[in-house]
Amino acid sequence: MEKMQNTMMKHYKMFAAIGLLIVVIAFVVSLQASDANSTFFSATKEAREGSDSTLIAANVTRNVIQQWVPAFKFVGLGLMLGAITMALGLIAMALRDMGIGLMSGWPKELNQGPPDKPRAAKMFPLLMIMGWMLLLAGLVVALASNGNVSAYWNNSIALVLNPAGPGSIELLQLGFIQGIKPWLGALRFAGMGMIFTAITVALTVIIRTLQAQKKILRGFIKARSFPRLGEG
Amino acid sequence: MENMLQKMMNRFPLFIGMGFMIVVISLVIGVINATNAVDYYAVEKVARETLQEWANVRADVESTSIWLPYFKFFGLARILAGITTALGVIATKLMQMGKELIAYVPEQARLSVPDRPKSVMWMRMFMMMGMLIILAGFIVALITAGTAADLFSNPIAVIDTTTPGSELLDQLASVHAAESWLEAFKFVGVAFLFIGIVNGLTSIIFALQYQKKAMPQVVGNLPAADTSIELRPAPAVGSVM
Numbered sequence: 001m002e003k004m005q006n007t008m009m010k011h012y013k014m015f016a017a018i019g020l021l022i023v024v025i026a027f028v029v030s031l032q033a034s035d036a037n038s039t040f041f042s043a044t045k046e047a048r049e050g051s052d053s054t055l056i057a058a059n060v061t062r063n064v065i066q067q068w069v070p071a072f073k074f075v076g077l078g079l080m081l082g083a084i085t086m087a088l089g090l091i092a093m094a095l096r097d098m099g100i101g102l103m104s105g106w107p108k109e110l111n112q113g114p115p116d117k118p119r120a121a122k123m124f125p126l127l128m129i130m131g132w133m134l135l136l137a138g139l140v141v142a143l144a145s146n147g148n149v150s151a152y153w154n155n156s157i158a159l160v161l162n163p164a165g166p167g168s169i170e171l172l173q174l175g176f177i178q179g180i181k182p183w184l185g186a187l188r189f190a191g192m193g194m195i196f197t198a199i200t201v202a203l204t205v206i207i208r209t210l211q212a213q214k215k216i217l218r219g220f221i222k223a224r225s226f227p228r229l230g231e232g
Numbered sequence: 233m234e235n236m237l238q239k240m241m242n243r244f245p246l247f248i249g250m251g252f253m254i255v256v257i258s259l260v261i262g263v264i265n266a267t268n269a270v271d272y273y274a275v276e277k278v279a280r281e282t283l284q285e286w287a288n289v290r291a292d293v294e295s296t297s298i299w300l301p302y303f304k305f306f307g308l309a310r311i312l313a314g315i316t317t318a319l320g321v322i323a324t325k326l327m328q329m330g331k332e333l334i335a336y337v338p339e340q341a342r343l344s345v346p347d348r349p350k351s352v353m354w355m356r357m358f359m360m361m362g363m364l365i366i367l368a369g370f371i372v373a374l375i376t377a378g379t380a381a382d383l384f385s386n387p388i389a390v391i392d393t394t395t396p397g398s399e400l401l402d403q404l405a406s407v408h409a410a411e412s413w414l415e416a417f418k419f420v421g422v423a424f425l426f427i428g429i430v431n432g433l434t435s436i437i438f439a440l441q442y443q444k445k446a447m448p449q450v451v452g453n454l455p456a457a458d459t460s461i462e463l464r465p466a467p468a469v470g471s472v473m
Contacts, residue, residue, distance in 0.1 A: 030413050091437055
């Protein structure tokens with residue numbers, strides 16, 4: 001498991017590149033939404049709410065894109081933050097390996113061996129993966145709800161949506177669409193929060209590694225210098 | 233050019249301080265805008281959609297909602313650029329430290345110090361690109377906010393009854409069209425800044441991995457009898473990054 005994590009961490013640049021690609025794709029898709037918005041709002045209010053198929057299609061496009069693109073964009077940002085977490089993990093590993101390499105040249109009586117890996121070192125990859133899972137879950141829900149968004153807006157606003165009565169399928173769809181929006185937004189930020197926590201924990205690992213090295217070095221210098229002082 | 237960049241990099245706390253100030257100013261403007269929105273929606277629908285006085289309030293609220301997020305992201309971008317610059321400074325110090333340490337080692341045990349990694353150049357490039365993207369977006373957002381102010385200074389009743397091909401409809405379409413791509417565009421800027429941070433970290437990893445590899449080699453190259461290397465002042469080492 002740890003070996004797999006270490007191998008994955010070495011590919012942090014790839015994760016960053018995939019993240020950037022996703023954010024750029026999200027931007028390109030949003031240009032399509034911009035085009036649909038332009039078509040829809042160029043018409044008068046009466047026409048927008050009527051049964052013109054071009055305007056209804058433009059309305060469906062702009063609403064569908066608004067539903068899933070933010071979730072997709074956040075998956076990209078999450079991957080990039082994950083790459084930053086992995087790079088911090090690699091820094092911690094390099095510091096530890098450097099310490100072990102340096103200590104290997106010390107006399108046996110002064111070399112107590114490397115300290116145990118802090119628990120935080122095992123925790124941050126898990127937090128990062130949990131953050132990714134939340135962002136992915138948000139994307140899956142957003143994509144799954146696209147059917148409802150598309151079905152709801154694929155109607156004339158004035159003729160079908162506004163006169164829809166209680167218990168009608170249109171009102172149920174509207175309730176569903178409006179209902180998932182707030183928690184989907186919160187889920188995205190929960191995912192990002194997890195990844196930011198992973199970054200903080202990875203920084204803690206680096207700080208603890210440096211503190212442990214300072215302690216070991218201090219012990220080494222003390223042990224080497226006291227006999228000499230005695231001789232003097 | 234290099235010296236100028238070095239000086240700029242050392243001023244990273246200034247970047248972060250300025251970014252933080254921008255974010256705080258955005259918060260204050262946001263609170264003022266929210267108060268205006270509360271006043272607007274406290275009025276009955278007929279009055280707010282027909283009276284010029286309320287149309288002007290709406291124009292303020294709508295235009296601020298367009299440019300303010302970009303202003304806030306401009307502050308965030310400065311903070312992220314400050315973090316990237318700080319990482320660059322760490323990498324520079326690590327490499328300088330390595331050079332200075334090598335200068336203490338007897339000549340026969342010295343190793344050559346590698347050239348500056350390309351990630352340093354990429355770090356600066358992505359950071360500047362990210363800043364430029366957000367700045368460009370901010371300028372477009374200001375222009376769009378101007379159009380929105382013009383448009384919404386007309387009562388809603390006038391906008392809703394406008395004829396096809398009118399200036400008001402053109403403005404409405406351009407405001408909504410710009411809003412949808414501007415929202416995604418700022419995240420492209422943030423993504424570029426994240427890539428800058430990744431490259432900054434790559435430079436640190438490069439420096440540490442070199443030190444990890446070089447240290448045992450230097451120790452191995454040291455003359456066996458030389459157990460009391462006399463410390464002497466290192467020659468001045470110029471900046472390496």
